[in-house]
Amino acid sequence: MCRYIFRHFTHLRKDNIKSVNPIQEPHRSGRVIVIGGGAAGLMAAGRAAELGADVTIIERMEAPGKKLLITGKGRCNITNSAPLKEFLNAFGPNGRFLYGAFHRFFRDDLLDLMRRYGVETEVERGGRVFPASDAAADVVAALLSYVNNGAAIKLNTRAAAIEHDDQGVTGVRLETGELLKAGAVILAAGGSSFPATGSAGDGFRLARIAGHRVNKLYPALVPLVLKEMGFAQACQGVSLANVRLTAFGCDRTAVPDMTINYDYGRGTKHEKPPVPMIESRFGEMLFTHFGIGGPITLLMSQAVARALDDGPVTIVIDLKPALTNKVLDARLQREFAAAPRRQLPALLRQLLPEKMVEPIAILSTIPPGRTAATITAEERHGLVKLLKNLSFEVKTPLPLTAAMVTAGGVELTEIDPRSMSSKLLNGLYLAGEVLDLDADTGGYNLQAAFSTGWVAGEAAAAFARQQ
Ligand SMILES: Cc1cc2nc3c(=O)[nH]c(=O)nc-3n(C[C@H](O)[C@H](O)[C@H](O)COP(=O)(O)OP(=O)(O)OC[C@H]3O[C@@H](n4cnc5c(N)ncnc54)[C@H](O)[C@@H]3O)c2cc1C
Structure with a gap:
């Protein structure tokens, strides 16, 4: 019916649409x-149309695939x-729900489909798979070619x-x-x-109207706003490549005196650590004008957002995770002895990026102007503690x-994982x-969207056929 609309957005990558299937007239x-x-x-x-169903997509925006x-x-x-087990772990406990969908349509099926429509892929660091052309537009064009098996799209149309x-x-x-009448x-x-x-x-509202329970929504993969914004502001733009972030479900004064040297959180293998620790991640983080961002902050943000419902959350940054307190103390001792007339900022410059030197010097208990030779053992131990346990309370995640x-959304127990059908509404x-x-x-979130979409398309086509 509205198949012609497809032609309006083939301009996305015309060269990539050469393999578009000629529009067939399948059994409707x-x-x-x-x-x-x-x-x-x-x-x-795409899947429902491929199976011969009469399919119409309703898209509220002026083009599909904007995200x-x-x-x-x-x-x-x-x-x-x-591997599949690791893949499912990346979703935490709810990952189990995806087993059925992944069994039907998983990575290799997705990559085959992409190849069918002219998109070759490459695997990068961390197993991430990207189109070889590095262009998301090619993925959208491939999906639109698949949709062109017979589905129509109504743009600027809001359900x-x-x-x-x-x-x-x-x-x-x-x-x-x-x-718009429909069988499915x-x-x-x-x-x-x-x-x-x-x-x-809108999806949550529509699901609620249809009778589904929608679990509380939380921002995930998001930067965190710190209560003590001053430090972050002073260090804004500093990216730290090899640090450890550990989140504790308590205020700063209650953080236990412990050194964490393993990753814990979803997708990791370590057993649940003692309360009040929530997550710990090693890798890259970034100071921003409001707090912290960067890969490891994003990874733990969902757990932090949930924990904030129950009380304060403190993030502890270990700036020197490769060194134990003892080894770091010995290093400081050596460096202080080698340059007895140097003042603290000059000493810190050997350990930290320039922008962090002054903020850390201010946080330390060592009075300004003191030279290395006059810094006491107690003051040095305090500096070690600061570098290994730089702690801030989280105010909130970004919205x-x-x-x-x-994170959160339609309650999974109300959905059949084999077909993505609602258990409440035929x-x-x-x-x-x-x-x-x-x-x-x-790449886990998109694979979940593709797999659940494919399974839903297949089941809905079969259901509509019986109507
Ligand atoms: C900046 C950013 C980068 C990301 N990068 C990655 C990545 O590299 N890899 C990865 O795996 N995941 C990534 N994600 C997550 C991923 O994009 C999403 O998980 C995925 O797009 C979800 O797919 P979806 O089809 O459920 O929703 P969407 O892709 O959001 O599509 C929903 C569609 O429904 C339409 N719509 C909404 N309401 C209505 C209505 N009432 N009527 C009609 N139409 C409506 C919307 O306009 C939209 O087009 C990223 C997300 C963001 C924001």
């Missing part, structure tokens, strides 16, 4: 409406080469409610009041993050709108970030 067997033309919705529509275009800084990290009767879904009510509806309207891309939380992913299927699923960075 009942309409499937897909709400949302993002990663999950495009995949769902996909900005993923991986425009390069789109589509999946990860991690307001999923209509149903006693038997199940009957259609989708648009915000204009118009009713796939809800793939995304989360609440980066609303300018179109995913502004959902600034998060890469929305003919309703859910896929992608609207579900209570979120993972670490690395």
Whole structure:
């Protein structure tokens, strides 16, 4: 019906659309409406159309795949080469839900599909898989080619409610009041993050209207605002490559005197550490004008956001994780002895980036102007403690709108993991970030959107055929 709309956005990468299947006239067997033309919705529509269903995607924005275009800084990290168990672990306990979908459509199937539409891929550090062209637009173009198996897209069209009767879904009510009848509806309207891309939380509202429980939403993969912003502001822009961040569920005064030398958090193998520790990660972090960001901060942000519901959270930064307190103390002792007339800032310059020297000197108990020769052992021990346990209380994560992913969402026990069908409403299927699923960075979130989308598309096509 609205197939012609597809032609309006083939300009995304015309050279990549050479392999577009000529529009066939498959056996039409009942309409499937897909709400949302993002990663999950495009995949769902492509699969349902491939199976011969009459499919219409409703997309509220002027173009589909807007979020996909900005993923991986425009390069789109589509999946990860991690083994299945590790892959599922990246989602935490809810990862188990994905086992069924991944069994049906996983990484190799996704890469085959991409190849079918002209997108070759490459594996990078950490198993991250990107299109070889480094262009997210190629991934979007490939999905649109897949959609062109027969699905139509209605752009600038916003779903307001999923209509149903006693038997199940009957259609989708648009915000204009118009009713689009359907035999099956796939809800793939995304989360609440980066609303300018179109995913502004409608999916949760639509799921609630349809009777589903929506678990509390939290920002995930997001920077953290610190209470003591002054230090972060002074160090703004400093990126530290090999540090350890440990989050504790308590205020600064209650942080236990312990050295952590292992990673703990989802996707890691270490056993649960003693309370009040929440997570610990080694790697790269960044000071910003409001607090901390960078890869390891983003990784622990979801757990921190949840823990803030129960009380204060303190982040401890170990600036010298490769050295024990004893070894670091011995190093300081050596350096102080080698330069007895140097003052503290000059001594710190050998250990820290320039921008951190003054803020750390201020936090230390050593009075300004003192030379290395006059620094007492006690003061030196205090400096060691500061460098190994630089601690700040977290005020809040940045809001959902600034998060890469929305944690929380539609309660998974209400969804059949083999088909993504709603257990509450016949003919309703859910896929992608609207579900209570979120993972670490690395391509896991997109694979989940693609896999749940594919499974939902297949099941919805079969269901609509029976209508
Ligand atoms: C900056 C950024 C970078 C990211 N990078 C990566 C990465 O490299 N790798 C990775 O795995 N993940 C990444 N993610 C996460 C990933 O993009 C999402 O998890 C994924 O896009 C979710 O897919 P989705 O289809 O569920 O939702 P979306 O892709 O958000 O699509 C939902 C669609 O539904 C539409 N919609 C919403 N409401 C309505 C309505 N009422 N009516 C009609 N249409 C509606 C929206 O306009 C949107 O097009 C990134 C996220 C961000 C914000």
